[in-house]
Amino acid sequence: MSDPQVAVAMLLILLLAIFLGFPVAFTLMALGVAFGYYAYLNPGRMWRAYERAVEDGADGWTLTEHWIGGFFNNRIFDLFVNQTYSVISNDVLTAIPLFLFMGYIVERANIIERLFGTLYIATRHIPGSMAVAALITCTLFATATGIVGAVVTLMGLLAFPAMLKARYDISYASGVICAGGTLGILIPPSILLIVYGATAGVSVVRMYAAALLPGLLLAGLYLIYVVAKAVLQPQVAPKPTRDEVGHYSVLQISWMLLTSFVPLAVLILAVLGAILFGLATPSEAAAIGALGGVVLAAAYRALTWKRLKESVYLTARTTAMVCWLFVGSATFASVFAYLGGQQLISDFVTGLDMSPLMFLIVAQIIIFILGWPLEWTEIIVIFVPIFLPLLAHFEIDPLFFGVLVAVNLQTAFLSPPMAMSAYYLKGISPPHVQLSDIFRGMMPYMLIVILCMVIIYIFPQIVYGLPNLIYGG
Incomplete structure (x- = not known):
């Protein structure tokens, strides 16, 4: 076998091992060292x-x-040691544990229950008010944490039973929770964007600015769908009675928003604003966010030693997973390229004589399919680097490509049969809620994601407008 053929065999073994359920990070390291030993x-x-x-x-x-x-x-x-040192000493990745800690401490601060109740009261006159409140809460909470499983699980325990009690359609209610919980990997400050920036060599600050408007666009499209469906099919979201929602004055609602919605929103905007306007690096802003999360938990009298210890433990565990995934991917990719695998793929793709649009479509379809068995971290760290060297040939900006990938990866949690959001929600749902009901509720949101990608492609200034305004062309 020639070296490029060995590289292809290496990639096929990796895919087989992933589908068999082997730990991805350690599989990458083992294959990288084993085939690297042969290569060198x-x-x-x-x-x-x-x-x-x-x-x-x-x-x-x-x-x-x-x-x-x-x-x-x-x-x-030597390569393995150097790659390990490079990942651990990467300044960009320092922000990951800090943002994770902020998310975990906010998750345990009992803020979300109060926030959801307040938003429900504030939006009570809007069709599908409870679903609207759940979606806004999911969006805000997902943005603060960036942890899809935590958002879907917590909102599934909090908002999902409330919607079922209010006679909401099961599919309608479950779709809101599952779709809203995934927005945290797109809307800054997103860990996915940090990982992509480190992988693609793109400025994380510009990635944040580029992804903000697409993230808000997708959240807005979700809201339009939720309200429109409640208007066109009132039976899926019955209007609450006066006794169910209660009577609150404008002053009372304002105070409830001030004590529930505003603190978390200010924390997120402070972190994001510090990054976008150059007041702090992502790592420094993440440190501010982590400290702000602790202060917020203390202000709500939810900061206990047990919760703090749990947050630190979960942060360390998730950070270790991401870092070792980077180490394994870097080692695997280096050996794969050394054997000529990257050049073989590049020659094959360029030989197809595709247009840039066709390449984008094919790349996004592949990423969509990979989203069935894989987490977004594995897709970004392992498979996206295969596409990155081809972007220059097709004259595609890595910034634009990264935003499309981030939007596309929403479907990784929403597409059956391996839609993790559905399984997160099913795990904490009442017995009468079927997985098929949850899948049915998620399908419209997949179409909305595709619509959002089409809009972004037709109007690229949605991506470039904010970075060019703040930092110049």
């Missing part, structure tokens, strides 16, 4: 060293040491 192996040098030891009259123990030393005298081990 120099048998002649090992044999010459052994012959010199024999000529010098070395004893059996010394010869064994030469064999062992020759075995480990392979550049793959």
Whole structure:
């Protein structure tokens, strides 16, 4: 087999191992080291060293040491160490644990229950008011945490039973929770955008500015759908009675918003504004956000030693997963490229003579399919780098491509049969809620995601407008 064929076999083994359920990070590292050993192996040098030891009259123990030393005298081990050091010392990735800690501490601060109740009262005159309140709460909470599973699970425990009690249609209610919970990976400050920026070599600050309007556009399209469906099909979201919603004055509602919605919104806007306007780096802003999350939890009298310890533990665990995934991916990609796999794929794709639009469509379809079995971290770190070298050939801006990928990955949590949002919600739902009901509720939101991508492609200033306004062209 030629080296490029070995590289293709390496990629196929990776896909097989992922589908069989092997841990992705450790599979990447194992394949990178194993195939890298073959790629960098120099048998002649090992044999010459052994012959010199024999000529010098070395004893059996010394010869064994030469064999062992020759075995480990392979550049793959140097590469693995260097890649580990590069990832751990990457300043951009420093923001990940800080943003994660902010999200976990906010999640445990009991803010969301009060926020959802307040928004429900404030939007009580809008059709589908409880669904609207749930979607806004999901959006705000997902933006603060960026952890899809946490948002869907918590809102599934809080808002989903309330909507079912209010006689909302199961599919309608579940679709709102599942779709709203995924927005945190798109709307800044998003961890996905940090990971993509580090992978693609794109400024995280510009990525944040580029993704803000598309994220708000997608959230707005979701809201339009929720209200429109409640208007056209009132039976899916019955209007609450006066006794169910109660009577509140404008002053009371204003105070409730001031004590529930405003603090979390100010925290998010402060972090995002500090990044966008150059007042702080993403890492510094994340540190401010982490401190703000602790202060917010303390202000709501929800900061306990147990919750703080849980937040630190979950932050360390998730950060370790992301970092080792980066290490494995970097090692795997280096060996894959060294064997000629990247060049083989590049030659194949460029030989198809596709237009830039066709390439974008094919790339997004592949990412959509990969979203069925894989998490977004694995897609961004492992497979997106395969497309990145091809962007220059098709004259596609990595910034624009990254925003499209971030929007597309919403479908990774919404597309059956492996839609993780559905399984998160099913795990905490009443027994009568069927998985098919949840899937049916999510399908319209997948179409909305596709519509959003089409709008972004037709009007690219949605992506470029804010970065160019703030930082120049």
